[in-house]
Amino acid sequence: MTDLSQENPYKTLTITASSNGVDKAKAALTKLDFESESNLAKSQGLSDSIVTKFFNFKPIQLDSFKRICQALKLKWIEIAGIAEENPSEAVSTNGQDSEAVSTNGQDAHSTDRSSSELVEVTVIDRQPETINASIVLTGDIDSAELLKRIESSLQNSSGETIKISDIKRDSIQLILEGSKQDIERLVSQIKSGEVTELSGFPVQDIQILNKTSEDDQNNELDPKWRLVEEIASCGTLRRKLKGVDLSDADLSGADLSGVDLSGADLSGANLSGAYFKGTNLNSVNLRGANLSDANLKGAYLNDHAKLSDANLSGANLKGAKLYATDLRRANLKGAHLKGADLSLANLRGAHLKGADLKGAELRGTNLSDADLTDAKLRGAKLTNSRNYFINLRGTNLSGADLTDALLSSADLSGANLSRANLSRANLNSSDLSGADLSGAYFKGTNFIGADFSGSNLNGANLSDADLSSRDLSGANLSDACLINANLYSADLSDASLIGACLTNANLSSADLSSADLKGANLNHANFSSTDLSDANLKSADLTDAKLSPAIVDNTQFGDNPGLDESIKDDLIKRGAMFEDVPGDNSESVTPSER
Known part of the structure; x- marks a missing residue:
């Protein structure tokens, strides 16, 4: 067997x-x-x-x-x-012409075949009387075209009646059919050394088969499918399944718990609803397999298991060992991954919508272009530790729960974090440039060294946030909540803060040049030594705002609640421009007009 x-x-x-x-x-x-x-x-x-x-x-x-x-x-x-x-x-071509047969050591169409694998070909005759032959070749047949090329070589050398009729599992064995005359001619040519290879494949052996032996081979159930039937009917008790080929098999609902499947090939298999508790899946190939609603709780999938393109929607992977696993483009929608170890795993382009990743180990995980919409990542560990690096570039994390998540030094550039909860998350030195953070929640978040340049923070909740010395140039902070936020020495040049709430915010020494603060609430805001040159503060609420030391060269004011005449006069003297709009008439007041 x-x-x-x-x-x-x-x-x-x-x-x-x-x-x-x-x-x-x-x-x-x-x-x-x-x-x-x-x-x-x-x-x-x-x-x-x-x-x-x-x-x-x-x-x-x-x-x-x-x-x-x-x-x-x-x-x-x-x-x-x-x-x-x-x-x-059925046979794709690659521009190669029909093949010749090498005779007397001469190679009419030479191909180097260093592989030690053997190909056995059975030859069948088209004439009323046919016989079969088994021919063993050295090489690896990996396409239907090669079969056709070998068949053409056989016909050219020994007779046009010869046809490939099958390829067997043992070694690499082709079955050919031909007339008795053509088959005997082929045997003679090979035995004498006249034919030494077929289409670049060295000939190892040939033998004529009787009809009975051929029928027995054709009727024998492939051991792989016999095993599939036995597992489906009797389970896996005491079976040795290490390294087995179960590719393309239907094992839906099978109990595979506690089995050693390390190194097995389960690619393309239907494993929906299967049970893998405590199963050893190290180095297993599950590429393209269907594992929807499967229970892999506590399964071992480390050592580079292959799960790319697998369907794991709704699968139970709580606490699963998925270290360095290939999960590219895998479907993990609604999957249960609480406490799973996904460190160094490749989840590029994976679908994780609604997945539960609470407390998951994601150090060094590649999540670029992954969809984590509404995923639960509370307490997930995504930090850059030692040589680990978390890639979330362009990832969809909209609505994700990232409370207490460790994201230090993470690449979140261009990521969608709209409506995400980043409370108490560690974003130390992370790259958030160009990210969509609209409506996100940041209470108690660590932003030290983070880059927010060009990001969209429209409607984001940044109350009490420490954004001192952060790069927010060109960022969209319209309607953002920045109550009590620390923006000391932050770069907010060209930023949009239209309608933003900056009550009690510390903006001292910040760069707000050319920023748009139209309609913003700046009640009790501290602008000590702040650069407001060319900024727009029209209709902004400046009640009790500290503006006396601010740089206001060409700063636009007008219709500002809380700004009395004495402060207004002082600002004009320092280069500010005021536009009052009583009714439909407008009047700009500049220092030269006073």
């Missing part, structure tokens, strides 16, 4: 059904009363998505392709178009 822990030798070979092949498959689906593609998948232990790909002209693994064709009582070689007169629909 084939050792299931060994890599499938034709694992990289994918086949696409031809247009005519799909038509035949659809007709067989109806004729055999499967009623639906889903029923066909279920009956063969295949993932729904794999059968869907088959009927939609998408490439799938050869073993899955053959299983579908076997269930539909069709010859896979014909459904793939390889045995048809015009195989172009």
Whole structure:
């Protein structure tokens, strides 16, 4: 029996059904009363998505392709178009011409094949009397085109009746069909050394098979699918599953708890609702697998497990070990990741909408371009620790709960943090340039060394925030709440503070040159040594504001509650410009007019 822990030798070979092949498959689906593609998948232990790909002209693994064709009582070689007169629909070309056969050590179309893997080909005759042969080649067949090239080489060298009819799992074995005369000629050519390779593949061995042995091989259930059936019916008790190939299999709802699946191939498998408590999934390949609503609580997925493009929506991953896991573009919508270790994991482009990441370990995690809309990140650890770096560039964190989150030195440039709760979060030295922080909540947040240049803080709650010496140049702070905020020596040049509330704010030594503070509430604000040159303070409430030491060269005032005439006169003398608008008439008062 084939050792299931060994890599499938034709694992990289994918086949696409031809247009005519799909038509035949659809007709067989109806004729055999499967009623639906889903029923066909279920009956063969295949993932729904794999059968869907088959009927939609998408490439799938050869073993899955053959299983579908076997269930539909069709010859896979014909459904793939390889045995048809015009195989172009199934075999993609790369500009290479038909292949020659190397004879007497001469290579008419040389290809270096250093691999020690073997390819065994069975040859079948088109004449009324046909025989079969098994030929062993050195190399790795990874495309349907190579099969066609080898078949062409065989026909050119030994007779046009020879056809590839199958490829077997053991070593890499092609099954050919041809007339007795052509098959015997091929055997003679190989034994004598006249033919040493086929289309660049060195020939290792050839033998004629009798009809009985070929039928036995064709009727034998592939060990992989036998295992799938056994797991589905009897479970995994005492089974050795380390390194097994269960790709494309339907294991939905299976209890895989406590099993050692390290190094296993579960790519494309349907594992929805499966149970993985305490399962060893180290280095497992789950690329493209469906794990929706699966329970992976306490599962071990470190050592670079592959989960890119996997569907993990609603999955229970509480406390899961996901260190350095590949989760690119994974669907984790609504997933339960509370306390999970995702440090150094790659979540680039992942969908985490509504996911629960409270207390999760996210040090060094790549979350660039991820969607974390309404995600719960309360207490999540996203800090830059040692050599770790958190990449949240362009990430959607709108409405996310980041209370107490450690985000020091994080790259949040261009991120969407609208309505996010960043209470008591540590944003020390983080890059928030160009970020959307509209409506965000920042009570008790640490902003030391943070860069807010060009960010959108419209309507953000920054009351009591310490933004001293921060770069907020060009930032949009319209309607923001900055009550009691410390903006000492902050750069607010060209910033928009229209309608902002800066009651009791400390703006001393800040740069507000060319800033727009129209209609802002500046009650009791401290502008000591503040640069307000070319700023717009029209309609701003200046009740009890401290303006006497401020730089007001070309600063625009007008209709300002709380500003008495004595202060107004002093400001004009220092270069301020006033515009009073009684009714429809306007009057600008400048120092030269006084």
